[in-house]
Amino acid sequence: MARTAIGIDLGGTNIKAGLVxxxxxxxxxxxxxxxxxxxxxxxxxxxxxxxxxxxxxxEADPVGLGVGSPGPLDPSVGQIYFTPNMPGWDGYPLGxxxxxxxxxxxxxxxxxNCAALAEHWRGAGQGTKTMILLTLGxxxxxxxxxxxxxxxxxxxxxxxxxxxxxxxxxxKCGCGNHGCLEAYCGTAGIIARARxxxxxxxxxSMLIEMAGRDFEKLSPALIGQAAKxxxxxxxxxxxxxxxxxxLGIVNLVNIFAPEVVILGGGVAANGAFIFPAVRDEVKRxxxxxxxxxxxxxxAAMGNDAGLIGAAGLLLH
Amino acid sequence: MARTAIGIDLGGTNIKAGLVxxxxxxxxxxxxxxxxxxxxxxxxxxxxxxxxxxxxxxEADPVGLGVGSPGPLDPSVGQIYFTPNMPGWDGYPLGxxxxxxxxxxxxxxxxxNCAALAEHWRGAGQGTKTMILLTLGxxxxxxxxxxxxxxxxxxxxxxxxxxxxxxxxxxKCGCGNHGCLEAYCGTAGIIARARxxxxxxxxxSMLIEMAGRDFEKLSPALIGQAAKxxxxxxxxxxxxxxxxxxLGIVNLVNIFAPEVVILGGGVAANGAFIFPAVRDEVKRxxxxxxxxxxxxxxAAMGNDAGLIGAAGLLLH
Numbered sequence: 001m002a003r004t005a006i007g008i009d010l011g012g013t014n015i016k017a018g019l020v021x022x023x024x025x026x027x028x029x030x031x032x033x034x035x036x037x038x039x040x041x042x043x044x045x046x047x048x049x050x051x052x053x054x055x056x057x058x059e060a061d062p063v064g065l066g067v068g069s070p071g072p073l074d075p076s077v078g079q080i081y082f083t084p085n086m087p088g089w090d091g092y093p094l095g096x097x098x099x100x101x102x103x104x105x106x107x108x109x110x111x112x113n114c115a116a117l118a119e120h121w122r123g124a125g126q127g128t129k130t131m132i133l134l135t136l137g138x139x140x141x142x143x144x145x146x147x148x149x150x151x152x153x154x155x156x157x158x159x160x161x162x163x164x165x166x167x168x169x170x171x172k173c174g175c176g177n178h179g180c181l182e183a184y185c186g187t188a189g190i191i192a193r194a195r196x197x198x199x200x201x202x203x204x205s206m207l208i209e210m211a212g213r214d215f216e217k218l219s220p221a222l223i224g225q226a227a228k229x230x231x232x233x234x235x236x237x238x239x240x241x242x243x244x245x246x247l248g249i250v251n252l253v254n255i256f257a258p259e260v261v262i263l264g265g266g267v268a269a270n271g272a273f274i275f276p277a278v279r280d281e282v283k284r285x286x287x288x289x290x291x292x293x294x295x296x297x298x299a300a301m302g303n304d305a306g307l308i309g310a311a312g313l314l315l316h
Numbered sequence: 317m318a319r320t321a322i323g324i325d326l327g328g329t330n331i332k333a334g335l336v337x338x339x340x341x342x343x344x345x346x347x348x349x350x351x352x353x354x355x356x357x358x359x360x361x362x363x364x365x366x367x368x369x370x371x372x373x374x375e376a377d378p379v380g381l382g383v384g385s386p387g388p389l390d391p392s393v394g395q396i397y398f399t400p401n402m403p404g405w406d407g408y409p410l411g412x413x414x415x416x417x418x419x420x421x422x423x424x425x426x427x428x429n430c431a432a433l434a435e436h437w438r439g440a441g442q443g444t445k446t447m448i449l450l451t452l453g454x455x456x457x458x459x460x461x462x463x464x465x466x467x468x469x470x471x472x473x474x475x476x477x478x479x480x481x482x483x484x485x486x487x488k489c490g491c492g493n494h495g496c497l498e499a500y501c502g503t504a505g506i507i508a509r510a511r512x513x514x515x516x517x518x519x520x521s522m523l524i525e526m527a528g529r530d531f532e533k534l535s536p537a538l539i540g541q542a543a544k545x546x547x548x549x550x551x552x553x554x555x556x557x558x559x560x561x562x563l564g565i566v567n568l569v570n571i572f573a574p575e576v577v578i579l580g581g582g583v584a585a586n587g588a589f590i591f592p593a594v595r596d597e598v599k600r601x602x603x604x605x606x607x608x609x610x611x612x613x614x615a616a617m618g619n620d621a622g623l624i625g626a627a628g629l630l631l632h
Contacts, residue, residue: 072603072605081605144571146462146467147465149463151462151467151571151572152573159571160570160571160573160603160606161570161571163570163602163603164567164570164571165482165563165566165567165601166481166483166484167482167483167484167485168482168483168563169483175603176601177566177600177601177602177603178601247481247484250481250493251480251481251567252571254476254477254479254480255460255467255475255476255477255480255568255571256467257468257476284493285481285492285493285494286479286493287388287476287479287491287493289388289397290476
C-alpha cells in the first residue's frame, strides 16, 4: 500500500487539509473556516477534525501530519512564536497538541517554507539545489532552499525575505522597521504608490473611474485589471513594483546565487508587468555570474502548495 | 601518526602556507610574495613550492591541500571565475594545476569562506549551527554557515554579503551596482564620509592635523587613532559606519536568524566604536526574536584564519 501523509495549510481565513501521496498527488481534500477569534485551542480542534477525515480516506494509516502555519515558529518542537494576524497564539504548542489528539507524528513549519518545499518538490524549483520562493500578497513571505534543504534559523525563524531593507529611509513596515521590501511591494505599499500617482495633477488613468473615484477601493487586483487594458499609470505602478522587488532579489542573488527565484501569490498574477522589471534589475545590479545564471520564474503549484509542502515534511 | 593538511591563503600581496593538525593547530608556517603581475602560472608555482615545504615538515603525508583564494570561484572543480585584484586569472584551473604538480588532493574555496570555516571550527562561531562572518577591509567579504556547512551558490559564488544593497540611490560600488554595503563600509566609503565631514565649515578635528592637512592621507587606521584619542568627528565616522553595517546585518539576520554574526578584518580593530552601533541597529530593526537572539562578536582567529580554514576543507 502506498505511503501517504496529511498536509494542513492553516490560514487566517480557512484551514485546508489534504491527503497527499508519496509523489505529491493530492488524493483527498477538505476545508473549514479558521474562525481565529475563537482562539488557538478551538482552531487546533478543527484542524484535528479535518486531519481525522483525511486519515479516514487513506488505505493505510498516513505516516503523519504536516502543518504549514503563519508566523515565526520553532519547527523543532512545533511551537508558534507569534502570529501577526491571529492574536492569542504566542507560544502555542501547536505540534504537541495535535500529536496528542491524533496520536501520530506531527511536524509544523512556516507556511511560506511549506510552499517553497512544494515548489522544490513538484513545481518550478524541481531538480534545483538552491532556490528561493517569494510569495507576494498582503505581506511578502518566502522560503529559501539551499542544498535541497530549507534554511532555518537558530531556533525560530529565518527566510524573512519580505523584511530585507531596500532603503533605510523608506516607508514604515508592519514589522516596525523602515524600507522593507514588504513595505514597498506588499499590498499596502502598492496601493500607496498608486494613490500618490493618481493624486498627481494631470494623471489620466481609467483606474480613477474603475475605483468609483474612491481611493479606498484601490487594490492590486484592480490595478492589474487596468494594466491589462493598457492603462499607462497602472502599468507603471506594476513596473515600479517589479523594479523594487528586483532590488530585494538582488540581495538574495548576491547571498545565495540560486538557480531560480520563484514568485508566487496574488500579485504575481500580474507577472506580465512585473517579471521583465524584476529580471532587468537583477541583471543590472546583481554580481556576475549569479545575475546571468539565475532564472526568475512564476510559481507552478497554485493554491495547494502549502498543504502539499506540509505533507512533504513527513514524506521525505 | 596524526592527520594533517596543508592550508594556503592566497592574497594579493602575500601567499601564506601552513601545516595544520586535525585540531586546527598550526604546526609549521611559510610565506612568499604573491607577485601577481607575473601571472597565475608563476603564482601557482610559488604556492606549490610552499606546499612542498609544508609537506616536508609533516610526519605522515598530509591528506591534501586546501587553498583560500580571492574572488568568485567554483569550489567543485577549483576554478577561479575572476579576481578583481589579480588580472589574468579569469577561468584559471588553480585546483587542477596544483593537484597535478603535487599529486595530492586539492580543494579551493573563497578566502572569506575559509575564514568563516575557521571561525566556526575554532573561533567565535564554535559550536554554532548558523553563523555569518563579515570581513571588513578594502572590500567587505563574508562567509555564511548554515547547519554547519558553507552556503555555496549554484555553480560559482554566494555569500557576497558586501554587496547587499542598503540604499538603491547610494554611492556607486566597485561591483557596478549602487548603494552596496561595501560602498558605505569598505575603506573607500569610510574615507569618503570622513572627507565630507571634515570639509564641512566649522568641523574641529585632530584628524585634519594628523593627516597633515592632506585628505589623501586619510585612512581607516588614522581615523581609528583619532577616535581612540576621543576625537568627536572620528568617533562619529565609526559610529555611522557601525549603523550602516548594522543595516546590512539586519538583512542577514532576517534571512538566516544566525546565532552569531562575527566581524573581522582591519576595520573591526575599531570595534569599540562600531559594535555598539551595529548592535543597536540590529536590535531596533531586525525581526524578533532573531534580533534578540543574535550575538554580534569580534573574530577570534586572527591572521591565520584563512589558511586554517583552507586546511579544514580537507580535515573534515
